[in-house]
Amino acid sequence: MATTETSFMVEGMTCDGCVSAIKRALAAVDGVESTDVNLATGEVKIEYDPSRAGMSSLQNAILGAGFDVG
Template identity: 70%
Template sequence: MSQTTASFMVEGMTCDGCVSSVKRALAAIDGVDGTDVNLANGEVKVTYDPARVGVSSLRDAIRGAGYEVS
């Protein structure tokens, strides 16, 4: 199993609840192995298996949680 890390700048996260929402949305995706969310700078790093999930699905999950991804 090969793992890759993708970084996203996420707009709209203002509190620990926001961080939890983003982490939950990403953790629900098959192939996501871990997330690291930095609330201070709005960065989300996702470790995932590219054979099981693509970057577009990760972006969609963050958007689905109610946040903008740049």
């Protein structure tokens, strides 16, 4: 399985609870292998299988958790 890495700038993260919420939301997306959420920079790095998850599903997961994708 070939994985791809992408990153998004996420607005609205203020605490470790926000980090956990984003990790949980992304983990629920089929095809997501790993996530790295940096509270200080607002950056979320995602490693995923592009044959199972698309950019829109990743962005929608973050939006669904209550955060804005920049």
